[in-house]
Structure formats: structure tokens, C-alpha cells
Amino acid sequence: MSDDLSGVWDGTYIQPGTGMVTFTATLVEAGGALGGSVSEPCTNPHCPLSTHHASIAGHRSGSAVSFVKRYEPPGYGFDTVHYEGVVNAEATEIDGRWRLPGNSGSFLMIRSAKRAQALITEQRAKMPAR
Numbered sequence: 669m670s671d672d673l674s675g676v677w678d679g680t681y682i683q684p685g686t687g688m689v690t691f692t693a694t695l696v697e698a699g700g701a702l703g704g705s706v707s708e709p710c711t712n713p714h715c716p717l718s719t720h721h722a723s724i725a726g727h728r729s730g731s732a733v734s735f736v737k738r739y740e741p742p743g744y745g746f747d748t749v750h751y752e753g754v755v756n757a758e759a760t761e762i763d764g765r766w767r768l769p770g771n772s773g774s775f776l777m778i779r780s781a782k783r784a785q786a787l788i789t790e791q792r793a794k795m796p797a798r
Contacts, residue, residue, distance in 0.1 A: 726751070
């Protein structure tokens with residue numbers, strides 16, 4: 669398997685007071701830059717949305733990955749979350765920690781068996797040229 673991180677990833681993160689939250693991320697890697705999107709269920713009982721959507725922007729250097737997840741729209745107790753993790757040698761898992769001011773937890777992303785090539789191609793076309 670290619671070590672390019674582009675593709676669909678199934679993930680979980682642990683949020684204190686809430687427990688495990690599942691999400692689906694689509695990553696696009698180009699020249700070390702990471703972009704993409706995330707969808708996850710709203711776990712806040714007062715949230716008017718059933719699903720949150722967020723964009724991802726960050727980078728990868730070797731096995732180190734870092735990105736910022738920005739919820740769209742911000743609010744409902746969500747805005748910007750920082751992630752730092754490590755990619756395994758097969759580029760099939762990313763394991764690390766997320767953090768907010770005064771709060772943090774672990775996350776794990778596993779490359780999905782599904783291929784979303786059309787979506788990846790579309791998102792690559794939207795990434796700024798370097």
C-alpha cells in the first residue's frame with residue numbers, strides 16, 4: 669500500500685465526559701500538505717445538528733502528522749481542534765492526541781477499505797498549487 673495518506677479513514681476519539689466518538693475523514697496529501705474533511709455525529713444533547721462537518725488543514729513529515737480541524741459552521745461548543753499523531757509503517761493507522769485549551773484526548777484513524785477516488789480527485793483539484 670502506498671504511504672500517501674490520501675483516502676477515506678474511519679476514526680474514533682475519546683472526549684472526556686462523552687466517551688468515544690466515531691468519525692469519517694477524507695484526507696488529501698500533496699507534497700506533505702494535508703487537507704480534507706470530517707463528518708461526525710453531534711454528541712451534545714443541546715446541539716441542533718445531527719452531524720458535524722469540519723475541514724482539515726495540516727502537514728505530514730515522515731511519520732509525524734499534525735492538522736487543525738475547523739468545524740463548519742463553528743459554534744455549538746465546537747470550533748478549532750489541534751491533532752498530532754504518528755502514522756504506522758504501512759500508512760494504515762494514525763494514532764495520537766487531540767487538544768483544545770484545557771482539554772485533550774486520544775484519537776485513532778484507520779484507513780478504510782473503501783476507496784473514494786472521485787472525492788479525492790475533486791478535493792485535490794481544490795487544493796492551492798504550491
